[in-house]
Amino acid sequence: MKQDRRLIKAPAVILMALSSAGCITSTVQDARTGVTGIGEGESVVIMAKSYHLGNETELKYIRCIEDSLSRGKDGLRVIPHDQFVDSLFPWFEPRTAPAETKNLAKLMARPGVADRIEEQGIRYIIWLDGDTERVAGGGSLSCAAGPGGGGCFGFAWWQKDADYDASVWDLQGLESAGTVSADVSGTSFMPALVIPLPFIARTQARACKTLADQLHAFIVQDEAA
Amino acid sequence: MLKLQIALILPASQSTVESGQLGAGRWNSGALRRSDIRILGPIVTAGRVYLKVMNRSAILGTLLAGLISGCSSNVTLQTPTIPEPLLEQIPISVGLRMPDNFQHFVHEEKVYGRDEWSIDLGRSNAALFEQLFGHMFAGLRVLGPDDDPQLLPLDALIEPSIDAFEFSTPDQSNTEAFAVWIRYRLKVYDRDGQLVSNWPVSAYGKSQTTTMGGSEALQRAAVLAMRDAAALMIMKFDNVTRISSLAEKPAPETGPAAEPESEQAPEADVQTTALEGTQDETG
Numbered sequence: 371m372k373q374d375r376r377l378i379k380a381p382a383v384i385l386m387a388l389s390s391a392g393c394i395t396s397t398v399q400d401a402r403t404g405v406t407g408i409g410e411g412e413s414v415v416i417m418a419k420s421y422h423l424g425n426e427t428e429l430k431y432i433r434c435i436e437d438s439l440s441r442g443k444d445g446l447r448v449i450p451h452d453q454f455v456d457s458l459f460p461w462f463e464p465r466t467a468p469a470e471t472k473n474l475a476k477l478m479a480r481p482g483v484a485d486r487i488e489e490q491g492i493r494y495i496i497w498l499d500g501d502t503e504r505v506a507g508g509g510s511l512s513c514a515a516g517p518g519g520g521g522c523f524g525f526a527w528w529q530k531d532a533d534y535d536a537s538v539w540d541l542q543g544l545e546s547a548g549t550v551s552a553d554v555s556g557t558s559f560m561p562a563l564v565i566p567l568p569f570i571a572r573t574q575a576r577a578c579k580t581l582a583d584q585l586h587a588f589i590v591q592d593e594a595a
Numbered sequence: 596m597l598k599l600q601i602a603l604i605l606p607a608s609q610s611t612v613e614s615g616q617l618g619a620g621r622w623n624s625g626a627l628r629r630s631d632i633r634i635l636g637p638i639v640t641a642g643r644v645y646l647k648v649m650n651r652s653a654i655l656g657t658l659l660a661g662l663i664s665g666c667s668s669n670v671t672l673q674t675p676t677i678p679e680p681l682l683e684q685i686p687i688s689v690g691l692r693m694p695d696n697f698q699h700f701v702h703e704e705k706v707y708g709r710d711e712w713s714i715d716l717g718r719s720n721a722a723l724f725e726q727l728f729g730h731m732f733a734g735l736r737v738l739g740p741d742d743d744p745q746l747l748p749l750d751a752l753i754e755p756s757i758d759a760f761e762f763s764t765p766d767q768s769n770t771e772a773f774a775v776w777i778r779y780r781l782k783v784y785d786r787d788g789q790l791v792s793n794w795p796v797s798a799y800g801k802s803q804t805t806t807m808g809g810s811e812a813l814q815r816a817a818v819l820a821m822r823d824a825a826a827l828m829i830m831k832f833d834n835v836t837r838i839s840s841l842a843e844k845p846a847p848e849t850g851p852a853a854e855p856e857s858e859q860a861p862e863a864d865v866q867t868t869a870l871e872g873t874q875d876e877t878g
Contacts, residue, residue, distance in 0.1 A: 421801045426770070428803055459678040460826035464819070482681035 392558040392571025398584045402548040404540055406589050412493035413447035414439065414589065415454045419499040420464040426501040427534070431578060435498065435536075438582030446586065449490050457486050474544040493541055494589060500534035502574040511562055522562035529557045532577035536585055550588050552581040667711040670810050674722045675818045680730050682829050687750040687842045688734030690742075694756050697721045702760045706767065714762070714813065719821065724755055727825045731832065745788060751841040752784040758795060762813065765804055773809065774801045775816040779824055783836045786843070792836035798824035 408414070416435050418427035432451060440448040455462045461477060468477050478484045507528035514520055532554040538547040556571025700716040729735050738744060744752045758778040765771050776799055783792040800819025802812045833839050 456678040
């Protein structure tokens with residue numbers, strides 16, 4: 371009897387394991403234009419490029435990068451972007467935020483701006499640009515439900531691409547330190563025979579982890595060297 | 596393209612369900628879109644497999660509740676607080692006279708073929724301008740309906756109004772974001788009651804839907820639009836309206852006659868709006 375239960379449980383466990391993973395490919399690159407490093411008491415802030423410029427970076431992606439960068443004993447000190455934007459109101463609103471490093475000097479000369487940045491120990495502003503979108507999909511899935519019950523039959527798949535660029539601005543030298551980019555593509559499947567079985571590719575989560583790891587290395591690399 | 600079909604099998608008395616009334620939030624977050632869902636009708640198709648459900652009435656009750664809800668959305672905006680801005684205060688004393696709809700602004704709209712929306716901004720516009728002008732100017736007095744500004748020691752009077760309020764839903768924009776546009780109009784009068792500037796301020800806010808639902812995202816988009824307006828006014832108010840030039844001039848000291856100063860007040864009709872570089876409508 372026990373053996374029968376094990377025989378039933380084994381495919382269920384395999385199914386659960388498979389359900390958590392679709393197919394994912396990822397590419398990460400960086401281009402350094404300045405020397406980096408971060409000292410004790412210095413912090414970073416994660417910002418999204420303005421939606422006035424057509425950028426669609428998701429709020430949850432920003433939070434994910436913030437969490438990933440600050441996690442662990444080697445984590446960076448990350449100032450939450452809401453707190454940063456409020457403390458410098460109105461100079462980092464989507465309409466007013468500087469679009470290029472050459473605008474930084476003028477911004478820092480505005481009343482109170484340099485003081486607020488220094489108070490929070492902000493060394494780097496990381497500007498995120500990009501989003502996750504569904505680029506393809508196919509298949510057919512039908513579901514039926516009624517007083518007697520319900521169920522699904524068919525097969526569906528879809529592909530999502532997560533392309534993000536991060537520009538690192540060094541507020542010490544008021545210059546760009548470089549860029550890091552992550553391109554991740556994930557395909558998910560959902561066969562259904564009464565019950566749909568999702569094989570989900572967590573594309574955005576992978577793009578978050580990949581970019582955060584590379585950003586961490588990018589910022590602390592010179593100091594460690 | 597992926598096609599998902601959902602068949603609802605209902606008793607004949609409950610078969611008049613219209614497409615689009617399903618609460619499809621669960622499917623929206625993934626690859627399946629609400630528009631992919633279609634109700635096929637009360638006919639049981641051969642070959643379909645059904646799960647056994649113990650409590651049919653519970654399922655039907657839940658289903659009907661889902662059908663009833665989702666036809667209209669009411670959003671009430673909490674009064675926002677803008678952070679203390681980093682700016683140089685304009686050294687004048689202004690009066691702020693707000694119309695009734697600043698205290699009770701409600702926008703109602705039926706999105707074609709979909710939901711009805713009612714967005715109650717409440718006092719949020721009034722609060723925004725009171726906070727903002729309190730920071731921007733050395734003196735601010737909020738005028739009531741019976742106050743006569745010419746009897747008060749004010750350098751200028753500002754009268755804001757709302758020209759237009761628009762929004763878009765994720766269904767309309769084919770994105771996962773709500774967007775809000777607000778066009779304010781700011782009329783500035785000098786101490787003699789003459790209109791010196793008439794400035795349309797267009798503001799935009801955008802916020803993505805969250806697991807908390809569309810209402811929260813729409814509220815956030817509205818608040819972002821208000822902050823956008825505030826940022827624009829902080830940056831451009833004096834450049835556009837020349838309000839600082841309305842400050843009361845100090846009385847000339849008695850003594851040797853001085854050369855008369857040239858006219859200080861700028862020509863209002865050459866002012867331009869901050870947005871799009873269009874000519875202001877001063878007039």
